[in-house]
Amino acid sequence: MSKIKDVAKRAGVSAGTVDRIxxxxxxxxxxxxxxxxxxxxxxxxxxxxxxxxxxxxxxxRIAVLMPFPELNNDYWKLPLEGMKNALEExxxxxxxxxxxxxxxxxxxxxxxxIRNIRKKQFDAFVxxxxxxxxxxxxxxxxxxxKPVVFFDSDIESSPRYTYIGQKSVEAGHLAxxxxxxxxxxxxxxxxxxxxxxxxxxxxxxxxxxxxxISFKTETIEIPVNPDNMTEIxxxxxxxxxxxxxxxxxxxxxxxYIAQMIEEQGxxxxxxxxxxxxxxxxxxxxxxxxxxxxxxxxxxDQGYLSIKTLYKKIILGQESASEQLMPIDIxxxxxxxxxxxxxxxx
Amino acid sequence: MSKIKDVAKRAGVSAGTVDRIxxxxxxxxxxxxxxxxxxxxxxxxxxxxxxxxxxxxxxxRIAVLMPFPELNNDYWKLPLEGMKNALEExxxxxxxxxxxxxxxxxxxxxxxxIRNIRKKQFDAFVxxxxxxxxxxxxxxxxxxxKPVVFFDSDIESSPRYTYIGQKSVEAGHLAxxxxxxxxxxxxxxxxxxxxxxxxxxxxxxxxxxxxxISFKTETIEIPVNPDNMTEIxxxxxxxxxxxxxxxxxxxxxxxYIAQMIEEQGxxxxxxxxxxxxxxxxxxxxxxxxxxxxxxxxxxDQGYLSIKTLYKKIILGQESASEQLMPIDIxxxxxxxxxxxxxxxx
DNA sequence: AGCACCTGCGTTAACGTACACGCAAATGAG
DNA sequence: CTCATTTGCGTGTACGTTAACGCAGGTGCT
Numbered sequence: 001m002s003k004i005k006d007v008a009k010r011a012g013v014s015a016g017t018v019d020r021i022x023x024x025x026x027x028x029x030x031x032x033x034x035x036x037x038x039x040x041x042x043x044x045x046x047x048x049x050x051x052x053x054x055x056x057x058x059x060x061r062i063a064v065l066m067p068f069p070e071l072n073n074d075y076w077k078l079p080l081e082g083m084k085n086a087l088e089e090x091x092x093x094x095x096x097x098x099x100x101x102x103x104x105x106x107x108x109x110x111x112x113x114i115r116n117i118r119k120k121q122f123d124a125f126v127x128x129x130x131x132x133x134x135x136x137x138x139x140x141x142x143x144x145x146k147p148v149v150f151f152d153s154d155i156e157s158s159p160r161y162t163y164i165g166q167k168s169v170e171a172g173h174l175a176x177x178x179x180x181x182x183x184x185x186x187x188x189x190x191x192x193x194x195x196x197x198x199x200x201x202x203x204x205x206x207x208x209x210x211x212x213i214s215f216k217t218e219t220i221e222i223p224v225n226p227d228n229m230t231e232i233x234x235x236x237x238x239x240x241x242x243x244x245x246x247x248x249x250x251x252x253x254x255x256y257i258a259q260m261i262e263e264q265g266x267x268x269x270x271x272x273x274x275x276x277x278x279x280x281x282x283x284x285x286x287x288x289x290x291x292x293x294x295x296x297x298x299x300d301q302g303y304l305s306i307k308t309l310y311k312k313i314i315l316g317q318e319s320a321s322e323q324l325m326p327i328d329i330x331x332x333x334x335x336x337x338x339x340x341x342x343x344x345x
Numbered sequence: 346m347s348k349i350k351d352v353a354k355r356a357g358v359s360a361g362t363v364d365r366i367x368x369x370x371x372x373x374x375x376x377x378x379x380x381x382x383x384x385x386x387x388x389x390x391x392x393x394x395x396x397x398x399x400x401x402x403x404x405x406r407i408a409v410l411m412p413f414p415e416l417n418n419d420y421w422k423l424p425l426e427g428m429k430n431a432l433e434e435x436x437x438x439x440x441x442x443x444x445x446x447x448x449x450x451x452x453x454x455x456x457x458x459i460r461n462i463r464k465k466q467f468d469a470f471v472x473x474x475x476x477x478x479x480x481x482x483x484x485x486x487x488x489x490x491k492p493v494v495f496f497d498s499d500i501e502s503s504p505r506y507t508y509i510g511q512k513s514v515e516a517g518h519l520a521x522x523x524x525x526x527x528x529x530x531x532x533x534x535x536x537x538x539x540x541x542x543x544x545x546x547x548x549x550x551x552x553x554x555x556x557x558i559s560f561k562t563e564t565i566e567i568p569v570n571p572d573n574m575t576e577i578x579x580x581x582x583x584x585x586x587x588x589x590x591x592x593x594x595x596x597x598x599x600x601y602i603a604q605m606i607e608e609q610g611x612x613x614x615x616x617x618x619x620x621x622x623x624x625x626x627x628x629x630x631x632x633x634x635x636x637x638x639x640x641x642x643x644x645d646q647g648y649l650s651i652k653t654l655y656k657k658i659i660l661g662q663e664s665a666s667e668q669l670m671p672i673d674i675x676x677x678x679x680x681x682x683x684x685x686x687x688x689x690x
Numbered sequence: 691a692g693c694a695c696c697t698g699c700g701t702t703a704a705c706g707t708a709c710a711c712g713c714a715a716a717t718g719a720g
Numbered sequence: 721c722t723c724a725t726t727t728g729c730g731t732g733t734a735c736g737t738t739a740a741c742g743c744a745g746g747t748g749c750t
Contacts, residue, residue: 003706014730019708026709027727049437051706054399055735092394092660167682174678184529315437326682329674333519337512337671348736359700364738371739372698396736400705696747704738711733717726 002043010039022047053093053314060313062097062306063117065135066128066152067104073252073278075298076128079151081342082302083126086310095310097126104130104197105224118142124309128152130199147312151305152298153200154322161312164304164323166296168201171327172208172250175273178292178329179246180214182271188245191236192219195251205250205275215246222253233260240264246271255280258289277330277338285335297325299342347388356384367392394660398438405658407442407651408462410480411473411497412449418597418623420643421473424496426687427647428471431655440655442471449475449542450569463487469654473497475544492657496650497643498545499667506657509649509668511641513546516672517553517595520618523637523674524591525559527616533590536581537564540596550595550620560591567598578605585609591616600625603634622675622683630680641670644687 008015013032020026021036039045069077080099087097100117102110110131125148129135132155139148139159147161154163179190190213194202210217222232236244237260247257247270254274261270262284273292274281284290304323311317330338353360358377365371366381384390414422425444432442445462447455455476470493474480477500484493484504492506499508524535535558539547555562567577581589582605592602592615599619606615607629618637619626629635649668656662675683 004708005706015707016709016731017729020729023708027729029728032728048706050395050399050402050439051735052708054395054705054737055707055709057395057735089662092391094395170678170682174676177676177678181526311434317434324682324685326673326686327679328671329676329679331519331522331674333515333522334672334674337515337669340669341671349738350736360737361701361739362699365699368738372696374698377698393736397738399707399735400737400739402705692750694747694749697745698743700743701741703740706735708734709732711731713728713730715727715729717724719724720722 001048002045004045004047006043007036007039007045010043011036049315058094058314059123060093060095060310061121061123062095062126062309063120063122063124064097064099064126064305065113065117066099066101066126067130068101071104073255073276073280075252075276075278078277078298079128079302079305082299082304083306084302085299086303086306090306090310093310093314095306095314097306098122102131107131107134110134114138114142122146123313125149126151126305126309129155129158147309149305149308151301162308162319162321162323164301164308164325166201166325167327168204169208169211171275171294171296172205172210173212174327174329175205175248175292175294176209176212176214179209179248179271179273180212182291183215183246186215189216189218189243190246190248191239191244192217193247193249193253193257194219194221195224196221197224199251202250209248209250218244229256236260237264241266241270244270247273249274252276252278252281254290254293255284258284258287262287262289282335282339285330285332288332291331293330295328295330297328300325346393347390349390349392351388352381352384352390355388356380398659403439403659405438405440405469405655406467407440407469407471407654408465408467409442409444409471409650410458410462411444411446411471412475413446416449418600418621418625420597420621420623423622423643424473424647424650427644427649428651429647430644431648431651435651435655438655438659440651440659442651443467447476452476452479455479459483459487467491468658470494471496471650471654474500474503492654494650494653496646507653507664507666507668509646509653509670511546511670512672513549514553514556516620516639516641517550517555518557519672519674520550520593520637520639521554521557521559524554524593524616524618525557527636528560528591531560534561534563534588535591535593536584536589537562538592538594538598538602539564539566540569541566542569544596547595554593554595558593563589574601581605582609586611586615589615592618594619597621597623597626599635599638600629603629603632607632607634627680627684630675630677633677636676638675640673640675642673646670 004015004018008018017028018036020028021033067076069080100113102113124146125143127135127150129150136158149162150160151164154165192206194206226232233256249257252275257272261267267289271291274290275294277293277295281290281293285293308319311319349360349363353363362373363381366373366378412421414425445458447458469491470488472480472493472495474495481503494507495505496509499510537551539551571577578601594602597620602617606612612634616636619635620639622638622640626635626638630638653664656664
């Protein structure tokens with residue numbers, strides 16, 4: 001391995017000059033630059049990243065903007081867990097993060113949070129961009145040219161660095177295939193449950209499902225923060241097993257239905273497909289009141305978000321502009337193996 | 346962040362002494378050691394890993410011992426791919442590997458390979474320990490105290506550092522559940538295909554399957570390197586769809602059966618469950634002649650094998666002694682998302 | 691007592707890069 | 721022709737840890 005001094009000697013200049021030419025800073029003549037560049041390629045010089053890191057003692061201070069972890073049936077705890085894993089792994093590399101949480105529908109508090117972020121210095125951002133418009137405005141006023149990673153959902157029109165996430169239409173297709181397979185006979189009806197949040201993932205998961213399902217369907221939209229949840233559920237209860245022969249829940253609230261199925265003594269008789277390995281869903285998978293849970297690796301999404309910024313800022317390695325997770329099928333039989341995996345990090 | 350000199354000052358000694366005490370090397374008195382340890386905890390001193398790496402300029406030269414990549418229907422290309430990804434990511438950290446491939450049943454050539462390995466210097470080993478006894482002998486004569494990672498299968502009695510792999514009985518259970526779900530009626534028979542290799546994973550996958558399958562079964566053992574493969578297949582062909590109502594292949598050769606199913610025009614009529622995303626299986630998944638493929642993330646196994654050694658040798662971070670992969674269910678609908686994932690890293 | 695050896699610890703160079711500083715030569719303005 | 725400014729490049733130091741080296745004082749042996 002040749003060093004910067006070797007290059008300098010070969011080009012007949014000093015190490016300082018080589019450094020200036022490599023980083024295109026300070027002043028130098030084009031002729032020397034050519035000689036130096038030739039020497040670099042002759043010797044196959046690569047700057048020693050360890051010495052570089054040591055010398056620069058780069059820091060990577062990340063601000064994470066995402067909903068409160070306990071929202072959506074603890075869903076947001078999952079990417080959070082992945083981020084914490086990455087941060088621990090990289091703690092020695094001076095990668096740190098500060099977390100800023102918000103409610104999806106409280107714009108005032110969001111603005112307040114942004115004011116807090118402005119008071120501090122960050123080198124990069126990880127964001128679940130649920131509040132499209134608010135986030136877009138920040139590119140001019142807050143992010144400057146600092147790298148921004150979106151996870152969970154994307155704003156394609158934005159100058160973000162990378163999106164780490166999911167393809168939800170495909171997930172809907174898969175859910176429909178599993179449902180089709182579990183139900184025999186033709187005169188059946190599937191209940192689809194979603195919310196009125198306007199969340200793109202949810203509409204995509206429903207659209208995909210409808211494209212491939214072989215049975216009649218009926219869709220119920222549950223409000224985001226329902227004050228009358230029991231009432232809604234009670235309307236569904238009597239129809240389970242009679243009118244509805246299967247249930248598809250497009251988000252993490254699947255366990256509510258599982259609970260009712262269990263109370264009605266209909267386990268294993270009503271196929272139930274939902275999303276996300278949140279604690280209540282795990283419990284019902286174990287009892288087989290939920291047939292299948294689909295996930296797009298939220299823990300990995302969190303992990304990769306931090307890791308991607310580390311690679312860019314500390315190692316100077318670029319990543320793909322889109323990193324899409326596979327759709328995992330989880331059922332009673334492989335659940336344990338998934339939960340074990342979490343402990344690996 | 347306090348530095349080693351701060352600790353030294355506080356304990357009234359020099360930096361060299363602190364270093365010796367931290368690493369428990371050289372000579373020092375217990376009294377000074379106590380003072381220094383107190384100073385370390387008072388100041389919450391952590392050795393700066395970047396400075397440490399820079400100073401030591403640690404190298405991690407890994408020898409990888411595994412079957413030739415093209416064996417088992419290209420199966421071994423998968424962990425190999427994961428290792429190459431890790432090596433590229435870590436190239437800047439002076440992690441390098443040399444690959445030594447063997448045939449599972451050629452002991453002479455294996456010994457020859459070992460002689461070649463002895464000629465060079467390695468800091469760590471990654472091994473698919475298919476030849477149990479041969480590998481066990483190497484702990485005394487080759488590995489010394491260097492860390493050894495086993496992947497794919499394990500030798501629990503050995504002093505290896507970590508095992509990265511699979512739980513195959515569970516995979517068999519899952520395969521049976523999927524098969525049960527795809528077949529209605531009761532008077533059915535499932536064909537089970539395995540080999541006579543004695544490979545533990547295969548027997549476990551069959552055992553697990555038998556524990557949970559609801560139908561009659563018949564098992565055919567195909568020799569490892571069959572000279573009469575066509576003959577064997579032709580015996581099966583006429584029974585497909587008549588005698589056998591489903592096929593379970595416990596290893597990566599599933600595509601042979603898929604091919605026959607296609608030729609007989611029995612697509613989607615005969616459920617077929619197999620293992621591993623090798624190219625031929627991918628093709629048949631797309632055509633839906635294979636219903637489900639199960640995998641235990643061989644690419645990740647390779648990736649983690651290298652990464653684990655990097656963490657230990659370069660970062661000084663220990664890993665769990667067993668890292669088990671989840672069992673992934675792959676079908677036509679989520680296949681694309683899995684293949685996309687490969688390109689992330 | 692004399693000598694060899696051991697113990698505990700301080701000193702120092704080395705690792706390779708980045709960057710601030712400043713000198714000398716070249717250039718330009720008047 | 722002089723002085724100020726710009727250009728091109730060399731010098732030197734900092735970054736924090738490691739580990740070789742060696743010194744001073746103590747211990748043990750003959």
